[in-house]
Amino acid sequence: MLELDRISLSYAADGGRRTVLRELDLHLERGQIACLLGASGCGKTSVLRAIAGFEPLDSGTIRLDGRLLSGTGFRVEPEQRRVGMMFQDYALFPHLDVAANVGFGLRRLDASERRRRVRDLLDLVGLTGQETRRPHELSGGQQQRVALARALAPEPDLLLLDEPFSNLDVDARERLAFELRDLLKAADRTALLVTHNQAEAFAVADRIGILKAGRLAQWDTPYGMHHHPATPEIAAFIHREALMSRRAQACLRGAPSVAA
Amino acid sequence: MTSSRLQSWPWHAGTALAALGVLAPILALVGQAGQGSGAHWGHLLQFVLPDVLAQTLGLLAGVGLLAAALGVGAAWLVTAYDFPGRKALSWALLLPLAVPTYIVAYAYLDILHPIGPLQEAIRALLGYSSPREFRLPDPRSLPGAIVLLAFVLYPYVYLTTRSLFASQAAHLMEAARLLGYGPWGAFRRVALPLARPAIAVGLCLVLLETLNDIGASEFLGVQTLTVAIYTTWITRSDLAGAAQIALVALALVTALITIERYSRRRLRYTGNRRAAPIRPQRLSGLAGWLATLLGLTPIVIGFVAPATYLLALTLERLGAGQGPSSALLRAAGQTLGVSALATVIALGLGLAIAWSRRILPRARAWQLALSRLTTLGYAVPGTVLAIGLLFPLMAIEHGLAALRAATGLDPAGLVLLGTPAALALAYVIRFLTIPVGTLEAGLDRIPPSMDQAARLLGENVHGMLRRVHLPLLRPALAASALLVFVDAMKELPATLLLRPLNFDTLATWLYAEAARGTYEEGAIAALGIVAAGLLPVILLARLMDRPAS
Numbered sequence: 001m002l003e004l005d006r007i008s009l010s011y012a013a014d015g016g017r018r019t020v021l022r023e024l025d026l027h028l029e030r031g032q033i034a035c036l037l038g039a040s041g042c043g044k045t046s047v048l049r050a051i052a053g054f055e056p057l058d059s060g061t062i063r064l065d066g067r068l069l070s071g072t073g074f075r076v077e078p079e080q081r082r083v084g085m086m087f088q089d090y091a092l093f094p095h096l097d098v099a100a101n102v103g104f105g106l107r108r109l110d111a112s113e114r115r116r117r118v119r120d121l122l123d124l125v126g127l128t129g130q131e132t133r134r135p136h137e138l139s140g141g142q143q144q145r146v147a148l149a150r151a152l153a154p155e156p157d158l159l160l161l162d163e164p165f166s167n168l169d170v171d172a173r174e175r176l177a178f179e180l181r182d183l184l185k186a187a188d189r190t191a192l193l194v195t196h197n198q199a200e201a202f203a204v205a206d207r208i209g210i211l212k213a214g215r216l217a218q219w220d221t222p223y224g225m226h227h228h229p230a231t232p233e234i235a236a237f238i239h240r241e242a243l244m245s246r247r248a249q250a251c252l253r254g255a256p257s258v259a260a
Numbered sequence: 261m262t263s264s265r266l267q268s269w270p271w272h273a274g275t276a277l278a279a280l281g282v283l284a285p286i287l288a289l290v291g292q293a294g295q296g297s298g299a300h301w302g303h304l305l306q307f308v309l310p311d312v313l314a315q316t317l318g319l320l321a322g323v324g325l326l327a328a329a330l331g332v333g334a335a336w337l338v339t340a341y342d343f344p345g346r347k348a349l350s351w352a353l354l355l356p357l358a359v360p361t362y363i364v365a366y367a368y369l370d371i372l373h374p375i376g377p378l379q380e381a382i383r384a385l386l387g388y389s390s391p392r393e394f395r396l397p398d399p400r401s402l403p404g405a406i407v408l409l410a411f412v413l414y415p416y417v418y419l420t421t422r423s424l425f426a427s428q429a430a431h432l433m434e435a436a437r438l439l440g441y442g443p444w445g446a447f448r449r450v451a452l453p454l455a456r457p458a459i460a461v462g463l464c465l466v467l468l469e470t471l472n473d474i475g476a477s478e479f480l481g482v483q484t485l486t487v488a489i490y491t492t493w494i495t496r497s498d499l500a501g502a503a504q505i506a507l508v509a510l511a512l513v514t515a516l517i518t519i520e521r522y523s524r525r526r527l528r529y530t531g532n533r534r535a536a537p538i539r540p541q542r543l544s545g546l547a548g549w550l551a552t553l554l555g556l557t558p559i560v561i562g563f564v565a566p567a568t569y570l571l572a573l574t575l576e577r578l579g580a581g582q583g584p585s586s587a588l589l590r591a592a593g594q595t596l597g598v599s600a601l602a603t604v605i606a607l608g609l610g611l612a613i614a615w616s617r618r619i620l621p622r623a624r625a626w627q628l629a630l631s632r633l634t635t636l637g638y639a640v641p642g643t644v645l646a647i648g649l650l651f652p653l654m655a656i657e658h659g660l661a662a663l664r665a666a667t668g669l670d671p672a673g674l675v676l677l678g679t680p681a682a683l684a685l686a687y688v689i690r691f692l693t694i695p696v697g698t699l700e701a702g703l704d705r706i707p708p709s710m711d712q713a714a715r716l717l718g719e720n721v722h723g724m725l726r727r728v729h730l731p732l733l734r735p736a737l738a739a740s741a742l743l744v745f746v747d748a749m750k751e752l753p754a755t756l757l758l759r760p761l762n763f764d765t766l767a768t769w770l771y772a773e774a775a776r777g778t779y780e781e782g783a784i785a786a787l788g789i790v791a792a793g794l795l796p797v798i799l800l801a802r803l804m805d806r807p808a809s
Contacts, residue, residue, distance in 0.1 A: 052716060078715035085716050091709035095731045104727070105717030154718060 002028040002051070002158055002190065007060030007070075009046055009214075020046045022214040023060065028192060028207065030065075033184055035205035036194040043214045044194035048160045051192070052085055053078040064157055084156035088163040090147040092135035098122070098146055099131035105154040121149040124183065140168050141176060148180070152187055159184070161193035165200055177203040198238060202226070210234055267721040268619050272627075274612025278634040282689050285648025286510065286640065292500070292651055293507040304504055308488060312505070315402065316484045316512070319477070320467050322406030323413065327466045330410060330558050331417025332459060336447065339425040342540040343551035351801035353555065354419065356412045356562030358793030360750045362475020362767070363786045364412045365405070366774045367566035369479055372399050377569075405480040411562040413469055417462035423804065424458035425451065430538045443541075457524045464520040471513065472641040474753040475767075479774055485509040486753060489643040493757065499650065506644040513639050567790055573783035588781045591764040592788065598680045598765065599748035602687035606744045607737065609634070609688065610695025615729075618703050618711075619721055635693035642753030645686055649758065653677045678760045686758055687748040694747070695740040702736030703729065739799060746792050 009021040020043045028034050036044050049055045051062055053075055062070040064083070069076045084105075092101050099118050106114045122128055125145040135143060144164065151159055164180065165173045181204045184191050195201055201208050201222070208225045210217045218230040229235035338350040356364075371378050374391040388394040399408065432454070436446035477484045485505060493502035543551050578584075584592075613631050620627060637645070653676050660675055676682050706729060714724040730737075752767040759768060766785040773782035 052712065054712060054715075077720070078712070079718045079720055081716070083716060085712065087709040087713060089707060089709055091707065091713040093710065093713075093728055093732075095728075104714070107718070150713075150717070156716075 001030050001065065002026070002192065003061075003063040004047075004051070005061045005063075007050060007062060008058040009043075009050055009055055010058055020214055021050070024214065024216055026209065026216060026219065028190060030190050031188055032206040033181065033191045033193070033204055034207040034209060035201040036192065036209045036211050037198055037201045038194075038196065038211035040196060042211045044196075044211055045162060047211070048085065048162055048192070048194060051158070052083055052160060053081050082154075082157045083160060084151035084154065084158070085160040086144075086147045086151045086162065086164055088166055090135075090143050090167070092143060092146055092150075094135055097132050097134055098127065098138070101135065101146055102149045102153055104150060117153065118149075121153055124152075124186065125149045141172050144168065144176065148183065152189065157190065159189045159191040161191060163195055164193055165195070165197070173197075173200065174203065180204060210237070268616065271612045271616035271619065274609055275616045275627075275631050275634065278609045278613060278692060279630045281685070282634055282637050282692070284652040285645055285689070286636075288651035289503055289507050289510060289644070289648040292503045301504065304501065308505070309508065312483050312485055312488045313508070315482055316471070318402055319405060319409070319482055319484060320470055322402070323409045323470045324463055324467055326406060326410035327414040328417050328459060328463050330414035331419075331462060331466075332421050332452070332455070334414070334418050334555065334558060335422035335425050335455075336451070337551060337555055339422060339538055340443075340447070340540055341543050341551055343543045343548040343555075345552050345555075346540070349552070349555040349559070350422070351804065352559050354415045354797050354801055354804075355559055355564075355794075357415045357800070358790050358797050359412045359563055359566055360475075360752070360767075360789060360793070361409055361412055361469065361473040362479070362752055362771065362774075363570075363789060364408050364562070364566050365476035365479040366770060366782065366786060367569050368399055368408055369774070370779055371565065371569055372396060400479075400481045402482055405477060405482045408480070409470055409473065409476060411558055413466045414558060414562070416465040416469070417459060419800065419804070420458040420462035421455050424455050425538065433538055460520050460523045464516060467516055468513065468639055468641075471509065471516075472753060474643060474756065475771055475774070485512070486641055486643045489647060490753070490756065493647060499647070502647050503651075506647045509641055509644050513641065513644075517639060567787075570783045570787045570790065573779070574787050577781065577784065584784055585781060587764075588769065588784060591766055591769045591785070594680070594763060595749055595765040595767075598683050599687070599745050601680070602684040602691070602748045603741050603745045605684060606688045606692050607695050607741055609692060610699050610740065611737075613692075613696050614699035614703055615725060617700065618729075631696070635696050637689040638691065638693045640690070642686070642690065642751060642755075643757060645690060646754040646757035649682065649686055649689075650677075653682060678758075680760065680763065682758050683755060683760075683763075684748075686754040687744075687751060690751070690754065691744045691747050694743045695737075698736045698740040698743075699733060702733045706732055742799060743796050746796050749792050750789055 004024060004026040006023040006025060007021055008019065008023055010017040010019040024043075024047070026034075026047075036047060038044050046055065050057060050070065053070065056075055057070050057072060059072050061068060064081070068074070069081055069083075093104065096104070099115075099122075102121055103114050103118045106117060109117065118131070119128075122130065125148055127142060127145055127149070130138070130142070135146065138146065144167070148164075161180075165176060168176060177200050193204065205222060207219065208222055209219045210225075212233075218225065218234055220228070220230075225234075226238065229238060334353050338346055338353070370376055373379070374395050379391065379394075379396055382396075383389070383391075383394050386394060398404065432450055433446050436450045437443075441449055471484075471486065473484075474486045474490060478487050478490075485508060489502050489505045489509065492498050492505060542548075613634055617628075617631055640648075657674055657677050676685070710728055710732075711724060714728045719727060749765070750767060751765075752771060755765055755768055756771065759765070764772070766788050770782045770785045770789075773780060773785075
C-alpha cells in the first residue's frame with residue numbers, strides 16, 4: 001500500500017519559496033484506484049511528482065508496500081521506485097514505434113520474452129496488430145492506450161495517471177474512463193490519478209480525495225463524498241461542477257442557453 | 261549524495277572545462293597586457309594605434325553601412341515585391357556567405373588587375389591598347405576593401421531582417437497606408453523601425469567578421485588591428501606588443517556587443533503568429549525585370565563572379581594535364597583532419613553543456629553563467645584568440661617539462677604548442693557556440709515529460725540520453741557538425757598564428773600564394789573552400805522557409 005505521511009513540498013519562486021503541499025497525509029490500499037480532485041494550482045500534480053521522485057520533500061515520508069521512497073534529505077531515484085506513470089501529454093517517444101514504446105522499460109527481459117509481453121499488453125488495451133505504427137499515426141485514444149500499456153509493462157507496484165483524459169474529446173472521455181477502470185482492475189494495479197473533472201473521478205475511483213491549498217480536505221468513497229461532503233465548500237464544489245456539466249450537456253444538444 | 265548527482269557530474273565537469281577553456285585566453289591577455297612595460301604602451305599609443313584604429317574604424321563604419329543597406333534592401337525587395345525569379349533569388353541571396361573575405365579579395369585582385377580579364381575586356385571594347393591609356397581605380401584601398409567585404413558579408417543582415425519582414429503582420433503595413441503613408445513612407449515609418457532589432461543582430465555579426473578578417477585587409481593594404489597583431493608577433497616577434505594590440509581589439513569587440521545589446525533594449529515586439537505575412541506587390545513588365553536585375557547584382561558580385569573565376573582558373577590548371585600537387589593534397593588532408601578533430605571535440609563539449617543544463621532544471625545563477633560563458637568565443641577575433649591562447653599553452657608546456665625533468669622521463673618535446681591539437685583547440689573555442697545553441701534548441705523541443713517517462717521506465721541519466729534524447733537530437737547533431745566543420749575549414753587568422761611548422765590548411769595555402777603574389781594552385785584551394793562553404797548555405801536556405809513550429 002501507498003503511505004504519504006505529513007509530506008510538505010515547496011518550490012523556489014521569485015527569491016522566496018512557495019509552499020504547495022502542507023503536511024499532507026494519504027493512505028491507499030493495494031489494488032485500489034484513487035483519484036485526487038481539485039482546482040488547478042491546488043497541488044495535485046505535485047503529489048504525483050513527489051511520489052514519482054521528481055521533487056525532493058521538505059519533510060514527511062513516502063512509503064510503498066513498506067519500502068521508504070522519500071524522506072527528509074533522502075530520495076530513491078525515479079528509475080528504482082517501481083512506480084509507473086501515464087503523462088498528460090502521454091510522452092510517447094516519437095522516434096520509436098508502438099512495440100518499442102511499450103517495450104521501453106523491459107530491457108531486462110530477453111528479446112522473445114519482451115515480444116510476448118508487448119503482445120499481451122497490446123491485446124489487453126485492444127491494439128493488437130498495431131506494433132509497427134508510429135505515435136503520430138495514432139488517434140488520441142489509441143495514443144492514450146499505448147501510454148497505459150507502456151506504463152503497465154514493467155509491472156509497477158503503483159501506477160500514477162496525470163489528467164489521463166484531458167487530451168480526448170468529450171464523447172470519448174466517459175467511455176474511456178470506464179474502460180480504464182476495467183483495465184486497471186483486470187491488471188490488478190494500485191493506481192492514483194489526478195483530474196479536475198469530477199465526472200471522471202466518480203467514474204473511475206474507489207476512493208476520492210479533495211485537495212485544497214496543499215491539504216487533503218476529504219478522503220472518502222464516491223458514495224460518501226457525494227452524500228456526506230465534509231464541508232459546505234466541498235458540497236458546493238461537487239454540486240457546482242455537476243450543475244455546470246448538466247448545462248454543458250444542454251448546450252451540446254442545441255438547447256437555448258445563456259452560455260451561447 | 262543521490263546517484264543521479266553522481267551520474268551528472270561528468271556533464272557538469274565538461275561544462276566547467278569548456279568555460280575555463282574560453283576564459284583562459286581572455287584572462288591571460290588582460291593579465292599579460294596589464295603587466296607589460298609602460299614604455300610599450302607609450303610607443304603603441306603614439307605610433308601604432310592612431311593609424312591602425314583609424315583604418316579599423318573606417319573599415320567597420322564603411323562595411324557596416326554598405327552591408328546594412330544591401331541586406332535590408334535585398335530583404336525588403338524579396339518580401340514586398342513579386343517579380344520574375346523572386347523565389348530563387350530569396351535563397352540565392354545567401355550564396356555570398358560561402359565566400360570567405362580573404363577569398364573574395366584574392367579573386368578580385370586578379371579579376372581587377374590592370375592586365376586582368378575585366379580591364380582587358382573593357383579596353384578591347386573601348387579601343388585602347390595599353391593599361392597606360394585606361395585603367396580602373398585600384399581595389400587595393402580602404403574603399404576597395406569596404407566594397408568587397410560588404411558584398412560577401414551582407415547576407416547576415418539579409419538573413420535576420422528577411423525572417424523578421426516575413427513574419428511581419430500585413431495589417432501593420434496596411435494600417436500605415438490607410439493612415440496616409442505611401443509605400444516608401446510605410447517602409448520607413450513602420451517596417452524599418454520594427455526590423456531594427458533584427459538588423460542590429462545581423463549587423464553585429466557583420467562587424468565581428470570584419471574585425472576577424474585578416475586576409476582581405478592585408479591583400480588590399482588596409483592596416484587593421486588584426487593585421488597589426490599578426491605583423492607585430494610574426495614579423496617583429498614582439499609578443500607583449502601583440503598582446504597589447506589584441507587587448508585593444510578585445511575592447512572594441514566588447515564595445516560592439518554592448519552597443520548591439522543596448523540598441524535592442526526594450527525592443528521586444530510580440531508578433532502575432534497567426535498574422536498574415538505581407539502580400540508582395542506584383543511588378544510587371546520592365547519594372548519586374550529591373551527588380552530581378554537589382555536582386556541579382558549582389559549575388560553576381562559576391563558569389564557568381566569570384567566563384568566562376570576560381571572555377572575557370574582551376575579547370576585551366578587541371579586541363580593542362582597537371583593534377584593538383586602532392587603538397588596541395590597534403591594540405592587538403594590536413595585541413596580535413598584538423599577540422600574533423602575540432603568538430604568531434606566541439607560536439608562532445610556542446611552536448612555536455614546542453615545536457616547538463618537539461619538535467620539540472622533548477623540551475624543556480626553561477627551555473628547558468630558558466631554555460632553562457634562557453635559561447636563567448638565566437639566574438640573573439642581569431643588573431644586575438646591565438647595570441648591569448650599562447651600564454652596558457654606555454655604555461656602548460658612549462659609545467660609538463662618540469663614534470664618530466666622531475667620524474668626523469670626523457671623529454672618528449674611539445675605536446676600542444678605548435679601541434680595540430682592547439683589549432684583544433686582554437687577552433688573549438690571559437691565555434692563552440694554553434695553546437696551549444698543548436699543542441700539546446702533541439703532539447704527545448706523535447707518535452708520534459710519524455711525525461712520523466714524514461715526515468716520511470718527504469719533508465720538512469722545516461723540511459724535516457726542514449727535511448728531517447730540522442731536519437732531525437734540526430735538532426736541537430738548533424739547540422740551543428742556540418743556548421744562547425746565548414747567554419748573550421750575556412751578559418752584563417754588563428755590558423756596562421758598557431759599552425760605548426762610546415763603545416764598548411766587550404767586557407768593558409770591560399771594566403772601564402774596571395775602574399776607571394778603567385779597565382780598557381782591557390783585557386784584550387786579557394787574553390788575547395790567555397791564548395792565546402794556552400795553546404796551550410798543550402799542548410800540555411802532550407803531552414804529559412806520552414807515555418808517555426
